[in-house]
Every structure is written in C-alpha cells, then in structure tokens.
Amino acid sequence: MELSADASAAEWRRRIRDGSHKRHTAGLAPGVLQTNLVILPSTHALDFMRFCQRNPKPCPIVGVSDTGDPLFRTLGTDVDVRTDLPRYRVFHNGVLSGEPTDITKLWRRDLVAFAIGCSFTFEHALMAAGIPMRHIDCDVTVPMFRTSIACRPAGPFSGTMVVSMRPIPADRVEDVISICQRFPSAHGTPIHVGDPAAIGISDISQPDYGEPVSINPGEVPTFWGCGVTPQNVVLAARPELCITHAPGHMLITDVAENADEPFTQPYAAAA
Amino acid sequence: MELSADASAAEWRRRIRDGSHKRHTAGLAPGVLQTNLVILPSTHALDFMRFCQRNPKPCPIVGVSDTGDPLFRTLGTDVDVRTDLPRYRVFHNGVLSGEPTDITKLWRRDLVAFAIGCSFTFEHALMAAGIPMRHIDCDVTVPMFRTSIACRPAGPFSGTMVVSMRPIPADRVEDVISICQRFPSAHGTPIHVGDPAAIGISDISQPDYGEPVSINPGEVPTFWGCGVTPQNVVLAARPELCITHAPGHMLITDVAENADEPFTQPYAAAA
Incomplete structure (x- = not known):
C-alpha cells in the first residue's frame, strides 16, 4: 500500500x-x-x-x-x-x-x-512567508557551488565551503535574513547576498552540484552554507x-x- | 595604573x-x-x-x-x-x-x-531593552538553584540542571523570551517561567548559590539554564x-x- x-x-x-x-x-x-x-x-x-x-x-x-x-x-x-x-x-x-x-x-x-x-527546514519557513523557492517551483535540485570561503579547520578537517543558491526578490532579503535567524540548526542566515564573484563563483549558471535556475530581474542571488561541505x-x-x-x-x-x-x-x- | x-x-x-x-x-x-x-x-x-x-x-x-x-x-x-x-x-x-x-x-x-x-550577554541585551535586573540593581550575585530537571546524559556525564533566577515584570516576559532567542550562545530562552515548585525549587528565598533577591508584586520568577550545571x-x-x-x-x-x-x-x- x-x-x-x-x-x-x-x-x-x-x-x-x-x-x-x-x-x-x-x-x-x-x-x-x-x-x-x-x-x-x-x-x-x-x-x-x-x-x-x-x-x-x-x-x-x-x-x-x-x-x-x-x-x-x-x-x-x-x-x-x-x-x-x-x-x-x-x-x-x-x-x-x-x-x-x-x-x-x-x-x-x-x-x-x-x-x-x-x-528543507528554512525553505518551508520561507515559503510559508510567501517567499518563492525557484528550484522547488521548477522541480529541480537546488544549485550548489564550491566557493573560495575557507572553513575554520580542526585536526585533519579543512577545506572550502560549498553553498546553495536561491534567487530572492530584493525587497524580501531582509525578511529572509530575519526568518533564517530562527533556524541556526538549519544553516542559519545566508553566508552571502549579492555578488557571486565575491565568494569565488565565476559562473552562476554552472553549479558544481544540482541544477541551474534562472535569476529574474529584481532578484538577488542569495547563498547559504550547504551540507555538502x-x-x-x-x-x-x-x-x-x-x-x-x-x-x-x-x-x-x-x-x-x-x-x-x-x-x-x-x-x-x-x- | x-x-x-x-x-x-x-x-x-x-x-x-x-x-x-x-x-x-x-x-x-x-x-x-x-x-x-x-x-x-x-x-x-x-x-x-x-x-x-x-x-x-x-x-x-x-x-x-x-x-x-x-x-x-x-x-x-x-x-x-x-x-x-x-x-x-x-x-x-x-x-x-x-x-x-x-x-x-x-x-x-x-x-x-x-x-x-x-x-552577562543576555543580561546586557535585556537591560538595553529597559528590563531591570534585580541582582545587578542590588549589587549581589544572581540567585541560582538546583532543580529537578534532568539533563540529557552523555557517557559519564549526567545530573540535574542548575538555573539562575531573575524577577521579570509580567508584561515584559514575552519581550524577554523574544530577546533571549537571539542569544542561543548565552543560555537562550528561559527554561521555565512562573512556578518554582514545578522545577523542584521548594524555597525561592533560599538559593543554592548566589544571593536571594526580592520578587515584587507584578513580577514573575524567570529561570535560565546556568553554567554551574x-x-x-x-x-x-x-x-x-x-x-x-x-x-x-x-x-x-x-x-x-x-x-x-x-x-x-x-x-x-x-x-
């Protein structure tokens, strides 16, 4: 059944x-x-x-x-x-x-x-607040990127951070940050908002994992720490x-x- | 100097x-x-x-x-x-x-x-929001109590929780909770608000550590997890x-x- x-x-x-x-x-x-x-x-x-x-x-x-x-x-x-x-x-x-x-x-x-x-946790909270998730609307895996952001090392563990990207309407970015603050156990607030090049991403249309999504006019690429890291x-x-x-x-x-x-x-x- | x-x-x-x-x-x-x-x-x-x-x-x-x-x-x-x-x-x-x-x-x-x-961290944030801290106003060590609340054990480590108590005006308790949510690294939100007996404290005027403070009419004893634990x-x-x-x-x-x-x-x- x-x-x-x-x-x-x-x-x-x-x-x-x-x-x-x-x-x-x-x-x-x-x-x-x-x-x-x-x-x-x-x-x-x-x-x-x-x-x-x-x-x-x-x-x-x-x-x-x-x-x-x-x-x-x-x-x-x-x-x-x-x-x-x-x-x-x-x-x-x-x-x-x-x-x-x-x-x-x-x-x-x-x-x-x-x-x-x-x-998943913060995505549900964002959608409940009326903030669309492009990769879900398009039924694809969220785009993920290797970055130039160094993780803080510990023993044998070190490396750079992988992030996920979601396009967010510019006028909702503040809401996104304040909602995500409530979910430190689910990656918390974005690592970076805006310029992919600032965190070492050269081509936002070519994710290292997952699938690309469109970024429409008025939207800002917003990046979260990702469990692939x-x-x-x-x-x-x-x-x-x-x-x-x-x-x-x-x-x-x-x-x-x-x-x-x-x-x-x-x-x-x-x- | x-x-x-x-x-x-x-x-x-x-x-x-x-x-x-x-x-x-x-x-x-x-x-x-x-x-x-x-x-x-x-x-x-x-x-x-x-x-x-x-x-x-x-x-x-x-x-x-x-x-x-x-x-x-x-x-x-x-x-x-x-x-x-x-x-x-x-x-x-x-x-x-x-x-x-x-x-x-x-x-x-x-x-x-x-x-x-x-x-100290959340106390400063609460005072900045106009919420008085009785033990600071009275220049005494915050009162702390052993409770009947069991900690979640790990290996050889187990025991009950020690809490600190601050009297909070009843109409500010919601503000206190929402401010403390921002400080998970500083004990976070209160463990309990209201009834000392519910967490195994029999006499609120006899702290196990620190010094007693008065609880005035209209104030609610509010309890936080404490680093003595x-x-x-x-x-x-x-x-x-x-x-x-x-x-x-x-x-x-x-x-x-x-x-x-x-x-x-x-x-x-x-x-």
Missing part, C-alpha cells in the same frame, strides 16, 4: 526500514526535521565535532550518537541510523565503495553518527571508513521543524 | 595575564562575550562535547580548543586559557585542590579547553583532572556580544 506523503515520521521510517521506500525523502512527513548524516570512526569524532562547532553555518549539528550506539536518542524514540535512511553512501579512504539501502552489516562498536541540519571535508581527510546519506535521501526525525531546539523532548522535571 | 572598565578585551587580558588584575570580570570590556571555562583531559572531551550538544541551554559551547593547544583561536588572536582568567579552580578526582591565578604549570598536551556562554556534572563524574574558572572570574574574549555567531572572524573569502 502506498503511504501518503503526510504520514508520520515514524511511519515513513518503518517503511524505509522494511525496504518498501527507497526513493528520496523530499516532502515526506511535512513539519519534522530532516537531516544529513555523517558516520565516522571514534578516532575522528572529536575533531569532526570541533570542525562542526567552528563552522555552524555549513555544519549545524543537530544530533550525535554515543560511540557504538546506532540510535539517535535525542531525535526520536526509534531512530536507527543503520536502517532508517533510504540510501547511503559508503566511502573507504575517501573513495566511494557502494550505495546500499541498509548499513546494518557495516555498523561497528567504534562508530559515531552525526545528524546535520538541512535546508562536511561531506567534502571529511572525504578529503580520507578516513578509513565514512558513511553518509545519499543525496536527497535524508534522515526523517521526530523533531518538530519549528522546535526551539532539535530535541524530541523539551527539558522536563525528572520523574 | 588603573585600567578603566571599558578598556579593550585585549588590554584586560594583558592586565590579567601579568597578574595586575585578580578580581572578578563583571562589567569589564563591555560589549564583548565573556565565558565560563571547563578544561578536561581528551579522554573525556568527546563525551563532554556530546553532553553540551544535548544540553545547549545550560551548556552553550562557544569555543573548543584543539587537544593540547592552550589558545582559543576562534575567540581572539591571543586568548590563552593558561593565563588569561583572573582565577581558576583546580579539581583532582572531583575534589577542589586549589584556586591559582595561572595554570601554566598544570597545562598538558592531552588537555582540551571548552568556553561556555555566560549570562556543566561544572557540577563534570565534578560528579570525578575526572582525574578538571580546571574551571573561579565563579565570576570569566574569560574575556574578543567576540562582539551581539555577534550572529561566537567567532572573531566571520566567514570570509580565502586569501
């Missing part, structure tokens, strides 16, 4: 877990946080977490598993990183070795999983093992998209 | 470093971020960082040093955790062993330093070594208090 897009996050995870949904997750379980995934051996975990703390716009951490624990216990009651994403990418020494739909057999007692915020940075460091989500195949959590902080349970008096 | 309170952060750090200022840091170098300090051996660093990620209201991380590096390189050009706080507390296996004004001789290659946001949680785990700031003797950074994110340099095109 087909599941309707607005079924609950738990239902979608169950469907993904049993192998009956293997496609991307855009639009599924509206209203909850979806996230990027990066899994690393614990030898790299502290440096990667420092890298994310120092680069919160491209790498906003919304969850970290305990070492060896495949559950994200702060993002839902049954969020299992081994089975709950529709497709993964597995890298050995920085080289892609497969795109499985389940990583149960690859899980190890020394792995740490990181959930990293994704742009941590993937690139990690792969360049060539860790013995790294597992990520496959593009567009995100983790669906139980956290409300508009939650003050990325946790299923607010702080509450102890039982 | 006495330094005026509004001298720069770098001047105050120099004065503290050479031993000529050994008192608390309240009111010094107005406009910059001051922080709590926790130093731990690297064996505990990943779990402590996970604890902070899971408990951002009492434990907002604003900086993490590289292992063995005594400089907070993202918080200023010369911020040295060994010398730049006026007074420290040194704990062995959770027991206080001294309150030195310099920890250069205790520094080791396996130590990691954490800077944790402090309430991570100290208590760390000491309860009895790490072989832990070094913290002494109460009120904070780290003065170069980061602007109203910065979008706690870094001296915004992201910029690589040279």
Whole structure:
C-alpha cells in the first residue's frame, strides 16, 4: 500500500526500514526535521565535532550518537541510523565503495553518527512567508557551488565551503535574513547576498552540484552554507571508513521543524 | 595604573595575564562575550562535547580548543586559557585542590579547553531593552538553584540542571523570551517561567548559590539554564583532572556580544 506523503515520521521510517521506500525523502512527513548524516570512526569524532562547532553555518549539528550506539536518542524514540535512511553512501579512504539501502552489516562498536541540519527546514519557513523557492517551483535540485570561503579547520578537517543558491526578490532579503535567524540548526542566515564573484563563483549558471535556475530581474542571488561541505571535508581527510546519506535521501526525525531546539523532548522535571 | 572598565578585551587580558588584575570580570570590556571555562583531559572531551550538544541551554559551547593547544583561536588572536582568567579552580578526582591565578604549570598536551556562554550577554541585551535586573540593581550575585530537571546524559556525564533566577515584570516576559532567542550562545530562552515548585525549587528565598533577591508584586520568577550545571556534572563524574574558572572570574574574549555567531572572524573569502 502506498503511504501518503503526510504520514508520520515514524511511519515513513518503518517503511524505509522494511525496504518498501527507497526513493528520496523530499516532502515526506511535512513539519519534522530532516537531516544529513555523517558516520565516522571514534578516532575522528572529536575533531569532526570541533570542525562542526567552528563552522555552524555549513555544519549545524543537530544530533550525535554515543560511540557504538546506532540510535539517535535525542531525535526520536526509534531512530536507527543503520536502517532508517533510504540510501547511503559508503566511502573507504575517501573513495566511494557502494550505495546500499541498509548499513546494518557495516555498523561497528567504534562508530559515531552525526545528524546535520538541512535546508528543507528554512525553505518551508520561507515559503510559508510567501517567499518563492525557484528550484522547488521548477522541480529541480537546488544549485550548489564550491566557493573560495575557507572553513575554520580542526585536526585533519579543512577545506572550502560549498553553498546553495536561491534567487530572492530584493525587497524580501531582509525578511529572509530575519526568518533564517530562527533556524541556526538549519544553516542559519545566508553566508552571502549579492555578488557571486565575491565568494569565488565565476559562473552562476554552472553549479558544481544540482541544477541551474534562472535569476529574474529584481532578484538577488542569495547563498547559504550547504551540507555538502562536511561531506567534502571529511572525504578529503580520507578516513578509513565514512558513511553518509545519499543525496536527497535524508534522515526523517521526530523533531518538530519549528522546535526551539532539535530535541524530541523539551527539558522536563525528572520523574 | 588603573585600567578603566571599558578598556579593550585585549588590554584586560594583558592586565590579567601579568597578574595586575585578580578580581572578578563583571562589567569589564563591555560589549564583548565573556565565558565560563571547563578544561578536561581528551579522554573525556568527546563525551563532554556530546553532553553540551544535548544540553545547549545550560551548556552553550562557544569555543573548543584543539587537544593540547592552550589558545582559543576562534575567540581572539591571543586568548590563552593558561593565563588569561583572573582565577581558576583546580579539581583532582572531583575534589577542589586549589584556586591559582595561572595554570601554566598544570597545562598538558592531552588537555582540551571548552568556553561556555555566560549570562552577562543576555543580561546586557535585556537591560538595553529597559528590563531591570534585580541582582545587578542590588549589587549581589544572581540567585541560582538546583532543580529537578534532568539533563540529557552523555557517557559519564549526567545530573540535574542548575538555573539562575531573575524577577521579570509580567508584561515584559514575552519581550524577554523574544530577546533571549537571539542569544542561543548565552543560555537562550528561559527554561521555565512562573512556578518554582514545578522545577523542584521548594524555597525561592533560599538559593543554592548566589544571593536571594526580592520578587515584587507584578513580577514573575524567570529561570535560565546556568553554567554551574556543566561544572557540577563534570565534578560528579570525578575526572582525574578538571580546571574551571573561579565563579565570576570569566574569560574575556574578543567576540562582539551581539555577534550572529561566537567567532572573531566571520566567514570570509580565502586569501
């Protein structure tokens, strides 16, 4: 039986877990946080977490598993990183070795999983405020660009930032910034507004990832830190093992998209 | 020569470093971020960082040093955790062993330093909005209370939250929440507004730390996560070594208090 897009996050995870949904997750379980995934051996975990703390716009951490624990216990009651994403990418020494739909057999007692915020969250908030998203209207993947912006390094992790671009009507840029301020866990405010060349982008019609979109008269290209950044940075460091989500195949959590902080349970008096 | 309170952060750090200022840091170098300090051996660093990620209201991380590096390189050009706080507390296996004004001789290659946001930041923003701070008007230390609120655990770190309390005029509570939303790096929005008993506080006139303040008619006791929380949680785990700031003797950074994110340099095109 087909599941309707607005079924609950738990239902979608169950469907993904049993192998009956293997496609991307855009639009599924509206209203909850979806996230990027990066899994690393614990030898790299502290440096990667420092890298994310120092680069919160491209790498906003919304969850970290305990070492060896495949559950994200702060993002839902049954969020299992081994089975709950529709497709993964597995890298050995920085080289892609497969795109499985389940990583149960690859899980190890020394792995740490990181959930990293994704742009779906702020896009929904912007559209709710009447700000159009060109790539969604055109049904294409958001255009993404390598930039000359240096990330702040940590241990073996360093590199330049990848950004996503959305054309914004000039008279809505201030609204966009003030709305995005509310979502630090989803890349926060734009990294740059206006001149692509200022951040090392030579041709705005030729994205490095995703697909180009038109920028109409009266619109300003607006750039956000992008979750491709941590993937690139990690792969360049060539860790013995790294597992990520496959593009567009995100983790669906139980956290409300508009939650003050990325946790299923607010702080509450102890039982 | 006495330094005026509004001298720069770098001047105050120099004065503290050479031993000529050994008192608390309240009111010094107005406009910059001051922080709590926790130093731990690297064996505990990943779990402590996970604890902070899971408990951002009492434990907002604003900086993490590289292992063995005594400089907070993202918080200023010369911020040295060994010398730049006026007074420290040194704990062995959770027991206080001294309150030195310099920890250069205790520094080791396996130590990691954490800077944790402090309430000075949001207090200044609230006062700028015309919201009075009773403990400042009365020139006492803010009252702090142990609560029944459980922190989200990580590894050896667990425990209940300590909160600070400020009486807020009932008609300003909404303003307080919306102002504090802008400062997630400084404890963010209140944990609780209203009933002390709901969070396990039996007598609001008997704080566990700091000094009592009056709550006048028309005012509501308002509670924020407090930086004493991570100290208590760390000491309860009895790490072989832990070094913290002494109460009120904070780290003065170069980061602007109203910065979008706690870094001296915004992201910029690589040279």
